[in-house]
Each structure stands twice: as structure tokens, then as C-alpha cells.
Amino acid sequence: MLTKEEKQRKKKLKEELNFFLDNYKEVTIRGEQIKRYFDDKIEELIEELKQMGK
Numbered sequence: 001m002l003t004k005e006e007k008q009r010k011k012k013l014k015e016e017l018n019f020f021l022d023n024y025k026e027v028t029i030r031g032e033q034i035k036r037y038f039d040d041k042i043e044e045l046i047e048e049l050k051q052m053g054k
Contacts, residue, residue: 002052010052017045 002010020042028035 006052013045013049017042
């Protein structure tokens, strides 16, 4: 079972991940550097969520 703090962190991570996923297509059109940043951030968020057990 997740603690209250872990649940809050998980919610924040999911919101942040959704932001990046929602804006990914628009950003990738604008440039490779931004695309790489989004790729890295998405991977980082997914990994942390996996560690928390979805």
C-alpha cells in the first residue's frame, strides 16, 4: 500500500507525464533538442512510476 505522500507523488507524476505526452507531437515538430528533452523526461517519469508499482 502506498503512503499518502507516495499517492500524492504518483498523482503528480501522472499529471506531468500526461502533460508531456499531450504536447509531444507539437513539440517534436519544432526541433530535435526539444524532442530529446521530452523523450528523456517521459522516460524518467515512466521509470519512477514503474518503481512505485503503477
